[in-house]
Amino acid sequence: LARPLLLSLRVPSVLPAGPLEIAEVEFRGGGRTAVVQPIVVRIPAERALLVTGTREVVGLRAGDRVELAYRVLNEGNGPETLSVAVRVPKGWSQRPAEPERLVVLLPRRQSEIAVLVGIPLDAGIGDHYVEASATPLSGALAARVFFRTMLRVNASATTSQGLTLTPVVALAASSAGAAAFAGATLDGPVTEEISVRARFLPQVRHSGIVTQGLAGVGAFGAPFSASVSGKTWDVSAGNALNRLSDLAGVNVIGQGVAAQGTRGSYEARAFAGRPVGAVGATGSLVGAGLWRDASFGRFGGAASHLVERGGVLSGRQLTAVTADFESEPLGTLRLGGALGYRSGARASGAGVAMSATHERSGERVHLRVVHAPGGSAAFARATDELELQASRLITERWSVDAALSRTSDVGAVFRSLRTSSYIVGQRFDLSPTATLSLRGQLSSFAAEASAGDLGDFGAGDRAVTGGYEWRRGPVALSAEGSVGAVTRRTELLGGRVSEQVAGQQAWRLHATRALRTLGALDASAGLQLTEAGVGLPSDIWYASARWSAIPVTVGGRAARLETEAEYQRLGTLQSFFVTRASFVVGIAGGFDLALSAERNPYFRDAQGRAGWIAAMRVSAATRVRAAAALGPEGVVYEDRNLNGRRDEGEPGVGGVRLRRGDARAETDARGRYRLPSRARGRTRVEQGSLPVGLLAHPLLAADTLERADIPLLTTGTAILTLHLFADEEGRVPDVNISMATVVLRDQTGFEWVGRRTSDSTVAFEDVPVGTYAPRFDFTRLREPLRLPEGLSVTVESRQRREVAVGLRGRVIRVIVPPSRSGAPRSGNQSGDRSER
Numbered sequence: 001l002a003r004p005l006l007l008s009l010r011v012p013s014v015l016p017a018g019p020l021e022i023a024e025v026e027f028r029g030g031g032r033t034a035v036v037q038p039i040v041v042r043i044p045a046e047r048a049l050l051v052t053g054t055r056e057v058v059g060l061r062a063g064d065r066v067e068l069a070y071r072v073l074n075e076g077n078g079p080e081t082l083s084v085a086v087r088v089p090k091g092w093s094q095r096p097a098e099p100e101r102l103v104v105l106l107p108r109r110q111s112e113i114a115v116l117v118g119i120p121l122d123a124g125i126g127d128h129y130v131e132a133s134a135t136p137l138s139g140a141l142a143a144r145v146f147f148r149t150m151l152r153v154n155a156s157a158t159t160s161q162g163l164t165l166t167p168v169v170a171l172a173a174s175s176a177g178a179a180a181f182a183g184a185t186l187d188g189p190v191t192e193e194i195s196v197r198a199r200f201l202p203q204v205r206h207s208g209i210v211t212q213g214l215a216g217v218g219a220f221g222a223p224f225s226a227s228v229s230g231k232t233w234d235v236s237a238g239n240a241l242n243r244l245s246d247l248a249g250v251n252v253i254g255q256g257v258a259a260q261g262t263r264g265s266y267e268a269r270a271f272a273g274r275p276v277g278a279v280g281a282t283g284s285l286v287g288a289g290l291w292r293d294a295s296f297g298r299f300g301g302a303a304s305h306l307v308e309r310g311g312v313l314s315g316r317q318l319t320a321v322t323a324d325f326e327s328e329p330l331g332t333l334r335l336g337g338a339l340g341y342r343s344g345a346r347a348s349g350a351g352v353a354m355s356a357t358h359e360r361s362g363e364r365v366h367l368r369v370v371h372a373p374g375g376s377a378a379f380a381r382a383t384d385e386l387e388l389q390a391s392r393l394i395t396e397r398w399s400v401d402a403a404l405s406r407t408s409d410v411g412a413v414f415r416s417l418r419t420s421s422y423i424v425g426q427r428f429d430l431s432p433t434a435t436l437s438l439r440g441q442l443s444s445f446a447a448e449a450s451a452g453d454l455g456d457f458g459a460g461d462r463a464v465t466g467g468y469e470w471r472r473g474p475v476a477l478s479a480e481g482s483v484g485a486v487t488r489r490t491e492l493l494g495g496r497v498s499e500q501v502a503g504q505q506a507w508r509l510h511a512t513r514a515l516r517t518l519g520a521l522d523a524s525a526g527l528q529l530t531e532a533g534v535g536l537p538s539d540i541w542y543a544s545a546r547w548s549a550i551p552v553t554v555g556g557r558a559a560r561l562e563t564e565a566e567y568q569r570l571g572t573l574q575s576f577f578v579t580r581a582s583f584v585v586g587i588a589g590g591f592d593l594a595l596s597a598e599r600n601p602y603f604r605d606a607q608g609r610a611g612w613i614a615a616m617r618v619s620a621a622t623r624v625r626a627a628a629a630l631g632p633e634g635v636v637y638e639d640r641n642l643n644g645r646r647d648e649g650e651p652g653v654g655g656v657r658l659r660r661g662d663a664r665a666e667t668d669a670r671g672r673y674r675l676p677s678r679a680r681g682r683t684r685v686e687q688g689s690l691p692v693g694l695l696a697h698p699l700l701a702a703d704t705l706e707r708a709d710i711p712l713l714t715t716g717t718a719i720l721t722l723h724l725f726a727d728e729e730g731r732v733p734d735v736n737i738s739m740a741t742v743v744l745r746d747q748t749g750f751e752w753v754g755r756r757t758s759d760s761t762v763a764f765e766d767v768p769v770g771t772y773a774p775r776f777d778f779t780r781l782r783e784p785l786r787l788p789e790g791l792s793v794t795v796e797s798r799q800r801r802e803v804a805v806g807l808r809g810r811v812i813r814v815i816v817p818p819s820r821s822g823a824p825r826s827g828n829q830s831g832d833r834s835e836r
Contacts, residue, residue, distance in 0.1 A: 344374025537571030
């Protein structure tokens with residue numbers, strides 16, 4: 001007689017994905033042999049990644065360095081191999097310099113990526129973005145998961161000619177409670193040769209949802225750091241990020257003292273400290289290097305002793321002595337190499353790194369090979385790594401590129417980690433505004449566990465991706481679509497291997513539009529469709545919209561408003577909708593006020609609710625010491641009546657950078673500034689620091705005076721549209737009107753050149769207000785043209801005006817003299833002939 005047996009078991013939520021034997025049921029009775037029935041459950045794969053970091057840093061200036069820390073969290077129940085990249089704006093520096101790195105994350109674990117971002121001296125005023133992204137090499141998600149940090153350069157009008165103290169006080173409140181924050185920064189030169197930079201930003205010990213609210217107004221905690229620097233040296237204390245070489249250490253994060261400097265052809269770097277970033281981490285970090293530039297290349301060496309115990313990757317250790325060399329260009333070829341001895345926690349032996357780069361106009365090939373015993377957990381490169389990149393410009397419009405990457409690595413959990421990637425692509429410029437791209441990619445990953453129940457596993461993906469980009473003026477559009485497949489390979493109980501393959505499609509659309517007076521719009525949307533069998537949601541949707549740098553006025557003071565919304569849906573599993581808004585304004589007494597409101601379901605309170613987060617920050621910048629004796633006060637003002645003098649009612653303009661010789665200054669909220677008394681020469685305005693709609697007076701370009709008051713002109717835009725009309729006899733000129741040159745001449749004789757937007761349209765953008773006389777050059781046309789009489793163009797403040805210009809042909813009368821016989825020519829009794 002058969003009887004049912006009901007067995008209820010609780011499966012913990014922290015179990016890894018895959019098959020798992022959770023119980024054995026033993027049947028006994030009747031003196032017979034016992035029967036044992038194992039119960040095996042298959043834990044479904046749950047894949048989720050999250051990248052977090054600092055949301056916003058404000059009050060920065062050109063030349064600053066900002067240390068940012070990002071955390072990549074694997075919230076799923078299976079291991080992930082990720083390509084983590086940190087992208088900075090073009091022209092900015094970052095340390096370490098590698099744009100991408102490989103990270104292996106076990107379930108419910110996280111990895112921290114730190115980067116030191118350097119803001120160039122010519123960085124424009126306004127908002128800039130640093131983006132950290134994590135892309136699964138196995139194609140686990142529809143698209144890369146990313147996090148953006150906004151860096152606001154010169155948002156507060158301060159002077160760079162002295163040591164400046166900026167205290168910050170902030171408060172955040174949410175459904176999980178409230179938290180307060182107080183900190184300060186100290187920046188600037190103390191003499192003409194030496195500068196100081198210090199950060200006193202204590203960590204906030206509170207729930208993630210409140211900390212996220214504080215980060216939304218730029219009140220983020222960071223370990224103490226301070227530095228003193230000269231023109232050729234730098235000494236820092238506190239939290240520091242260090243790099244020596246591929247073999248001696250590339251990602252060394254710790255608290256201690258670091259120094260670097262150059263003298264003549266020599267460069268030296270050294271550091272000493274202890275590990276940070278992981279709870280309970282102990283150990284020591286010591287390293288130094290010396291290099292020299294010679295006529296045949298750069299050579300030198302480094303030594304390090306790096307030990308970290310008790311962290312996420314327990315038992316990290318590296319002792320290395322290396323020597324490296326990089327040649328001067330040998331024609332189009334540059335060679336490099338390094339040799340050293342490495343002793344790590346898992347392996348010891350000789351390490352080798354070699355590189356070769358061939359580069360000339362329109363062509364580049366780069367090869368790099370690294371063998372570094374000890375594994376990537378030992379502060380440096382993977383055990384074995386091969387990278388090959390090649391690109392070539394076939395024609396002026398067509399370019400091709402290819403890349404190959406293979407790595408073999410070991411770690412504390414895996415005895416083998418192997419990845420490979422092959423990419424071939426091309427770009428074709430259909431026109432000056434449109435580009436078409438096509439790319440094929442094949443990648444794979446395989447891991448062999450050292451011990452335990454994790455088992456071996458692997459993944460891969462292959463796809464063909466096509467893209468289209470269109471940009472014209474302030475508008476940019478891009479669309480991308482890919483078709484391919486993803487694979488999953490898992491070792492089951494008993495050593496049997498299961499491999500699944502599923503088709504996958506992904507589509508993405510992105511658009512940006514910079515508005516002349518209303519900030520900028522940014523929107524994107526995407527969709528991924530995946531077949532069943534590999535543990536991914538059947539469909540993943542995401543969309544985002546951002547309206548940034550919206551100028552508003554509060555009580556006569558300029559302010560900035562930003563709004564943003566993001567949506568993501570993971571099939572039938574879960575959907576997220578994030579909204580946020582921020583507001584920044586200068587208030588009385590030289591203070592800055594920032595407000596932020598955000599609803600972010602990625603951060604929840606103790607009850608699992610995703611409520612609203614509100615935060616407020618107040619900061620002020622005060623100069624505590626001048627770097628040099630300052631000269632008389634000047635002002636940068638808006639010259640509304642165009643007379644070159646500051647009259648009553650003409651306001652000052654804040655946040656404008658000026659230069660006189662090698663001295664620099666920036667105006668305060670009222671447009672005032674002071675330069676060192678020793679500075680000599682013409683005062684120059686950095687155009688990139690001017691607000692939209694203002695322009696430095698053209699006469700300043702030829703000014704020989706050490707002018708104190710600097711006039712700015714309001715601007716507008718005039719669009720001239722050229723039309724061909726028939727003359728008195730009904731004939732329309734047969735000319736290519738795009739070959740005509742058009743300029744506008746102002747009342748002082750200064751000429752402004754227009755920008756062709758089409759064959760018949762010329763745009764004069766951001767030219768000073770006033771009345772202009774158009775001047776046309778028709779010398780390259782097949783026949784001359786006539787202009788309308790009394791034509792003038794008026795440009796109004798912050799307005800866009802279109803002017804239609806009608807052009808007609810010119811009748812030319814040619815007199816033909818009589819023939820020598822005196823008889824008139826037949827058909828022309830008057831003796832002349834008209835030609836047009």
